[in-house]
Amino acid sequence: METTAPTLSRKAQIDQTATALFRRRGYAATSMRELAAALGIEAGSIYSHIRSKEEILHRICFRLADEFMAGLRHATADASASAATQLRRAIESHVRVLIHDADASVVFLHEWRHLSEPALSEFLKLRHDYEAAYRELIARGVEADELQTPDPAFAALTLFASLTWLPNWYRPGGKLGPDQIAERLTDQLLGGLAK
Amino acid sequence: METTAPTLSRKAQIDQTATALFRRRGYAATSMRELAAALGIEAGSIYSHIRSKEEILHRICFRLADEFMAGLRHATADASASAATQLRRAIESHVRVLIHDADASVVFLHEWRHLSEPALSEFLKLRHDYEAAYRELIARGVEADELQTPDPAFAALTLFASLTWLPNWYRPGGKLGPDQIAERLTDQLLGGLAK
DNA sequence: CCTACCGATCGGTAGG
DNA sequence: CCTACCGATCGGTAGG
Incomplete structure (x- = not known):
């Protein structure tokens, strides 16, 4: 049985996770390190997908x-x-x-x-x-x-x-x-x- | 003629200035150095009035x-x-x-x-x-x-x-x-x- | 109220 | 995607 959940691109995952964090904690109070942790990667790695x-x-x-x-x-x-x-x-x-x-x-x-x-x-x-x-x-x-x-x-x-x-x-x-x-x-x- | 504007205590000035900054830029995005600059003093000086x-x-x-x-x-x-x-x-x-x-x-x-x-x-x-x-x-x-x-x-x-x-x-x-x-x-x- | 500074954390980058 | 790191800035403190 194949998975039916569409696989989000890493960039889309970043956007989605960041959206939830920005909503809950506010943009200014959300750090890129928090975002990275929520994605299960290191902070620096985010920047291969976004600027x-x-x-x-x-x-x-x-x-x-x-x-x-x-x-x-x-x-x-x-x-x-x-x-x-x-x-x-x-x-x-x-x-x-x-x-x-x-x-x-x-x-x-x-x-x-x-x-x-x-x-x-x-x-x-x-x-x-x-x-x-x-x-x-x-x-x-x-x-x-x-x-x-x-x-x-x-x-x-x-x-x-x-x-x-x-x-x-x-x-x-x-x-x-x-x-x-x-x-x-x-x-x-x-x-x-x-x- | 005496001045009619009541002199705010330094603490009250800090609160008032911070309130305006927190409103305009948000609490998280407002730094104590910005607040100090708006008050015309150095950042460290704020802490003799607030904790x-x-x-x-x-x-x-x-x-x-x-x-x-x-x-x-x-x-x-x-x-x-x-x-x-x-x-x-x-x-x-x-x-x-x-x-x-x-x-x-x-x-x-x-x-x-x-x-x-x-x-x-x-x-x-x-x-x-x-x-x-x-x-x-x-x-x-x-x-x-x-x-x-x-x-x-x-x-x-x-x-x-x-x-x-x-x-x-x-x-x-x-x-x-x-x-x-x-x-x-x-x-x-x-x-x-x-x- | 200032000077001088602390450790922590920030967004972001280089190189692999 | 990680490691290792950059300079800048953060909230806050010590000592005067």
Whole structure:
């Protein structure tokens, strides 16, 4: 019987193990020697697969940025769908990424500030565009009278807040799945506004 | 004319400067030499006022825990007030601490994990009790039919999410003051539920 | 509060 | 992938 677990390349193993460590202890507090120990090799050996510690962080942050962006594009691809529907789909996609790639998501959310320039500015621009797209969706929904909220900007803030907080409480196998979480967020945070 | 600015003790200056640095760069990524430079003294000199780097973090985290706890106690002291009123007052108090002590609040919210035992466990217990008190308030409000929400536990999560996210967007002098933010949070997050 | 320093650890490299 | 090591920097201390 052959093994079914796909064999990760050493580089992929490094990324995966580093992601878990960066999440648990923070990027700055994680040493390359800890990472090496977790991989069962010596510290120096890591550098035949990667160039620097920050390169790992860079890869994690921008890979996740890509995933979130791709989900958003997919959710808004159907121009015939209402803004409310596009928003719900976007939230669902975001929640799925958070849940499916939980460790990397938390690193993406909290450790990006340790990127140095010019990566830091690139990252912030991506995040700004992502958030702007959500604000735009909410604004369109309000304008089309599909959504109602007393303060669209505030609604967007609470939405991002809840999405960012999710990894702090979500446990796989809990009573709420991705779809139900997305539904609750869409309904409750935006004022139960899907009319 | 006498100076009105109160002269901070050197220890208080160290705490204040460290708080700003810990917020901006993170606890682990902030060195005592950076802190010393920001204070205009040499690194070794800091240690005539404090015992260790972690002692500073400890003081920040537990001072803020005290502030949040005291606000909660004050908000719930009037037993004749409804649960909804107590909840609104508690949120107002929390928002005021976040805004008034912004740097320290962010350190409290994100850098506590660098505390070592037994402080870490003490801290987590305080936070757990604090969150439990909010869940209790929400549950009492729902039971008394003063609040309505499809899922009280979920409402509590979105509330903490929004409170934790606030320092990320709040700018002093913006259009929303503490009271209005607290009102929006109470109304919008809990389903516009103050009947 | 400074000078001078401690041992430990950091990210990273050379050579095999 | 390991051994052996680099210079830099870390938190912290002794002595004045």
